[in-house]
Amino acid sequence: MTGETEGRFTAALAIARRDLVEFVRDRRTLFVTLLLPMVTYPIVALSSALGLRTAVSDLEAKAASSSLAVAVSGADAVPFVDRLRAVAETPPRTGPAAADWPATLEIEALPAEVAARALATGVADIWVEAAAGTVATLDGDGTATLAARLSPSRVAEPRAERHWEALVRAVSADALRRRATGAGLAKGFLEPLRVVVEEGPAVVAAATSIGPTLAGSILVLLAVLTLTGAFYPAIDAIAGEKERGTIETLLMAPCSAGQIVLGKFLAVFAVTLATLAANGLSIALTAAAAVRLLPAGMSMALADPGGGSVVTLVAFAGLAALAAATCLAVTTASKSGKEAQNTLTPVILLVSALAGTSMLPGLRDNPWLALVPFAGQIVVSRAALVGPGVDGAAALPVALLLGLSLLSALALTWLLLKGTAVMLTDEDILFRGPDAATRGLARPAPRRLPTVAQGWLPAVAGLALVWYVQGIAPGNLLLAIPLHQTVVVLLPLAAMLWWQRVDRARTLGLVAAGSPGRVLASLVGAGLVGAGLFVVSAALLLALQGTDVSPAVRSLSQRLIGLIREHPWWVSAALMALVPAVAEELLYRGWVLSAFAGERPGHSRAAAAVVAQAVLFAVAHLLPERIPATLALGLAAGILRLATGSIVPAIVLHAVHNAMPLVLLALAGEDIQPGLADLATGTRLPPGVLPVALVMIACGGALVAVTVWRRPPDRPSPR
């Protein structure tokens, strides 16, 4: 160990030691760390087990208990009741009538109005009108007709009807026997065959395990409670120091901000790990007790409880690190404990929702979910406990899933700690006044470009708005596309342009890319790149996925075909190409990229800005199959915007890219109609088009490069 490394850890450990002593003396921390898990799981288990027992008991009681109350009215009510009671004295022992026979049977002859009231109030399950001559008909050779009404209060109860049918079958059988006897027929005449079923050897039914189902829910609860363990220590670690006025003394320590943050992290991580351990212990003890409370025939068996528990603890140690780093990062900018709580609480809710995604059907078996923070650990642990691929668990080997999850957690933890260290020593954050917490929401003074944070805002707001638009958008693309572009793209952009009084021309790139000759060349180059890029992206999609696209992409294709077929070409071109190109380029390559790149960015910042806005742009298109194509489009348009300084070439590139399905259709002619859907999304290409596309990209790129070669530098505006 080098002296520097030793010094780094000495300072970090000294801070961690001091903070741990403080945390341990805070009763809130002790409550959340130890008492909460020790109380939560037994309460959840007890209530669940009791609920389960009650539910099972209710089901058994429902299955076992049966009664039927019959009210009979009419001229033949009394003799018919006598006949029913006589039949009820010898209930059937075999057959469907025996299975549906009620345990208790009440039969009363009542006046019609009393019977009707009994039926309405649920006292009687069925009201039968026995007309004059009913019994005589039963004993004779005719067919008696009974009018029966079921109680409305028992409509949902099918057994009353089955009981009544069983009773009717028994009365019919009794009438048949009486008629056979009266006709002098032998008893066996009506029963030519009788089957006696003997009981076989006893078979013990296998217990039903609720372990796999329960494991997912418990793991989500474990994730949330582990996260909660970091809540108070993280608030106390930095925001608490600021509130007590001790942060400046700490920053005066002879070490870097990174070492201070590392020390803080170690202390919060230790408490979070302790919370995890307490939760694990409580789960183990609770499960041992809960097994005894389960109804007979149920178990909590898991495929690999031992190995699964070890994997769970390792995976959740990664979650604990991530939780500690997240809570620290979120609370670093706060000036007080209260402010930190207000900031952290919604984040905890969001993270809990993220953990919950690991239980979503259709998503929970996706192995890539292992990379997602706070959900990945649950995916890994579930696969380890119930077995890979079992009961909706991810199907990859557990070791691989665990590796992915730990790698993701460590990388994110490192990034968060780096960000925390930057924020900790940021002068604006460290010494800001009381009004500065809401300074970001105030309308600022006019300036050239938006900040990086303001660059994120319309893109993230647009992502959220996508969901709302999907709910209200009409199926007709003629209306849906303008609505989508207005709500998701233009509204957030317009709001930001009004709120943040930036230099609009500079931010959105509303400038010409040089002399008329340069402008023309850059536009032609952009168009060539856009056309070629569509074809190459389509070829890439074909290579990766073939023609087996998702129903969502297939549906989009069909709707685009409908748009193209039902309207003039210029309407389709405007809706598919022009409108999205103008709106999306203004937002992503205008606002977002300007904010990310800033004024005269260096190579690394420019590259990071282009990639970041392209990722946001691709994600906003939602459909996974479209992400490679939209990412490539975003990257190309971003490079073009920074290289030329103007938004116009990027708009042309985007518009030509989006118009390519129309062009390809026109080239292919009418005889290729069956492949129209494939062409609309680029899942099928005319032969020989790929080499042409590559040449177009090369030529277009060269043309743009020539136009930006020795381009005069931008002159900053006087503002």
Add this chain to the structure above:
Amino acid sequence: MIEVRDLVKHYRGGDGGTVRAVDGVSFAVQPGEMVGLLGANGAGKTTTLRVLATLLRPTAGSARVGGCDAVTDPVGVRRRLGYVSATTGVPDRLTPREILDSFGRLHGLPEPARAARVERLIGQLGLATCADRPAGRLSSGQRQRVSVGRALVHDPPALVLDEPTSALDVIGACDLLDLLATLRAEGRAILLSTHRLHEIEHRCDRFVVIHGGRVVAAGTRAELVGAGGDLEDAFFAAVAGAGVP
């Protein structure tokens, strides 16, 4: 020992404009000397001291402690400087002994030298009776003494204090200033800011008056006050003559 030269510090104001908190301040403090940095609220005292303490990065100029530059060698400055800010607090759930010990660890003091240093400071600061009581239960004076002890735990040759007596009563302030006099006698360079001029009028060797981010007067009491009047009169005269808003 402490040297500030042409120091400029600008920051962004609430309205997005630039605030010139410090605008070309220069002064120095020698070992065994106690200098009072005088100025009204918002004059730039705290900003100057924060730059010296490496908490703020200067816009221009330099701040050095023991030959180490606050920008290029902040860790070197921190090893040579003890800093007590106007808002300095102490952790409520730790005892004075634990606080001093934890900062000793942070500065890399090895045992048993660290324990000896902590015991010596506890005795020197008059904290023996409350050394093992949680700091949350200490009086304001005792807490301020713990703060000074924390700043001294690594035995720095220079000490910077930002309005150290503002939260203390008369007796507490007097005790603290006596303590600072003792530390000066040990050869430390001490720079303290205050706007309670009467407390330090006869205790500091020299004074630097800043107003509107600039030095408007500097010198010994005799040089500033002249034949008659007191330091307060001299302060008002310097501020009025500066013509700085």
